[in-house]
Amino acid sequence: MARVAKKDELSAEQLTEFLRDMLLIRRFEEKVEDRFRAGELPGFLHVAIGQEAVCVGVCRAMGDDDVFASTHRAHGHTLARGTSPNALMAELYGKSEGCSRGYGGSMHLYDVERGNLGANAVVGGGLPAMTGAALAFQLKGEPRVAVAFFGDGATNIGTFHESLNLGQLWRVPAVYVCENNHWAESTPASQQLPIDDLALRAEAYGMRSITVDGQEVEEVYAAAGEALDHARSGDGPVFLLANTYRLTGHYVGDPQVYRDKEELRDLRENQDPLKKLRERLELSDDEWERMDEEITQLVEESVEFAKNGTDPAPEDALKNVYA
C-alpha cells in the first residue's frame, strides 16, 4: 500500500486502482447494510457510503510504515489500507478469523500489521494516541507518520483540542484528518459548530491546515501526500480538512427523519465520489461492469468466508485482558 505517485503523475491505471478500492468499499458497505437487515450481523454498524474517496485518497498516500487510528465509521479506512474483505467481514460476524479476532467488532477494527491501531467508538478517542505514536517516531528518529481520522463532530471534544495543541507544540509527525460530513449523528453543523471553517481550529494552534474536496479522490490523495510529506520532514503536524458527504444514515437502519430528502437525493446525484471518478476516467459500461462483477464476487465470498468462520469459545472472552 505504498504511496504510488504524486498527483500529477497518477496514471489512468493507478486511478482505476483507486476506483476499484472505492468500489470495494461501496459494495462491501451495501452488503453490510443488507446482511444487517437480514439479522445476521450483531451490534450496530456505521457505513462509509459517500466518504470512500477520503478513505482511499489518504490511505493510498500513506507509507507502508505509517500508522492510523480510525473512528466508529471504520470499514472504509480498513479496506483502503489493505485488510482483506474476508478478515473484515469475519470480524463483523464475530468470528476468530476476524481482523480483531472477534474481540472488537465494527467499531473496534484493528490490523496492526497494516498500521491500523484501532477504530475508536469514542468520538475523538484516538487523537491522543496518534499524537503519542508520532512522538515515539520522533524520539526514535523513525521517518514515520501517525494519522488520526475523526469527524467534524469530534472537533468539539477536548481530546481534539488537547491533541492538536500538544502535537503542534512538540512538532510531532502526525496528520489529523477531519472527515467533515456535516453531521454529528443527527445534529447538523448549524447546531454544533459556531464557525463555518473548521480549519480555523487548527490554525488557532499555529498548525498548518489543508482543505480539500473530499469527493475528489485525486485531490484528497494529493493533499494527503503534501500533509504526510510535511509531517515526515519534521515541520510538524498538519490538519487535513476533507469536506465530504455521508450519503446514508448515521447507522445502518437510521430513518434520517432529521434530513431533507430532496437534498439527500441531490447529494447522491452530484456528490457521489465513485460517479465522479468513473466519469473522469471515462470508463465504458463494459469496463465498469467487469470491475463491479469482480468486486461483487469478492464481497460475496467474504460473506461466505465469514459465515463459515470459527466461533470463539465463550470462555475465550477471558483471554487478552492482560499481556
Place this chain on the structure above:
Amino acid sequence: MPELSYREAVRDALSRAMREDDGVFIMGEDIAEMGGSMGVTQGLLAEFGPERVRNTPISEMALVGAGIGAAMQGMRPVVEVMYEDFLTLAAEQVVNQAAKHRYMSGGQLKVPLTIRTQGGAGWSPGAQHAQQLEAWFVHIPGLKVVFASTPSDVRGLLWSAIYDDNPVIFFEHRTLYGIKEEVPDELEPIPLGKARVHREGEDVTVIATGRLVHEAVGAAKQAEGEGVSVEVIDPRTLQPLDEEALIDSVKKTNRCVVAHEAVTRMGFGAEVAAVIQYGAFDWLDAPIERVGAKFTPLPFAPVMEEWCVPHSDDVLAAIYRTVGRA
C-alpha cells in the same frame, strides 16, 4: 545499605529504568525544571535532557493518551498525573483506551504505560487535591493497580510497573514522601501481585494500604501492649490481588480488619472483605471490620479533615471490636 526517602526511592527507580532502557521516558506537568510538584523528578532533567523528561501542557487527556500511543509503539512511557483527583480528567483515556486496546485488538497490541500519581489527606487542600480513588481503577479489567507504602516497596514496584507490558496505575501517597527506609544497594524488583507482611501476629489480621499501613503498624504495637497479637499485611498491588496471602493470614488469626484512607463505602476494602469471607468463611470468628474515610468530600478546616480520615486509633478500635473488647 543506603537509606532512602520514599521520594528518593521513586526517583531512584525512574532514573535506573531510564539508564537501563532508552525507551523509558517521563512526561507530566511541571516535572522538568521544577522537578514535579512533589519534587520527585528533581535532577532528572539534568541527567536525561528535555527529550526524555518532558514538561507538558495542562492536558491530562492528551498526556495520558500520548503515553498510550508511545507505549503502543514499543516505548515504556511513565506519565505523571500531578494529583490523582486529575485522573478524572483522563478517565476516558485510561478506562476506554489504555485498558482496552489489547483486548479489542484480540491481543495484537500491548500498552506498557505507567501512570504515576499521588494523593492523600493530612494537609488541608480541600476536596479536589487529596482524594483516594484507587477503587475506581481496580474495577477496570485491563488495568493493573499498585499502591506502595514504603521506600523499598515503591522502588521495587515502580521498576516492575515500568517493565510490565500492561497499563499500570501507580498510586503514591503524599504524606509518605518523607519517610525513610534502608534499601539494598541494588534495586530488587518486586513482582506485581505479591503482598508484604509487615508484622506477624496471631489474633487479628489487618489488611492495609498506603498511609494506613503505617497507622496499622502503630495500632498493632499498642494492641500488643494489651495482649492482642496483630498481623499487618499490605497487598501493595491492588490488581492483581494476592488473595492467597490475605486468606492464609486470616485462616491463621481468624479475625480481619481492612483499612484504607479512601471512603469506606464501596471502597477497595469492600472487595477485600468479600474475598476474605468467601476464602476463609469457616475460619472467621468475628465480622470483618472496615476502616476508611467518612462518606463525605474532604473538608478544608483541619479539624474536620482530621476527623474524616482514619488514623491509628480507628484501626485500634476496629481491632478491639474483632476480639470483643470494644
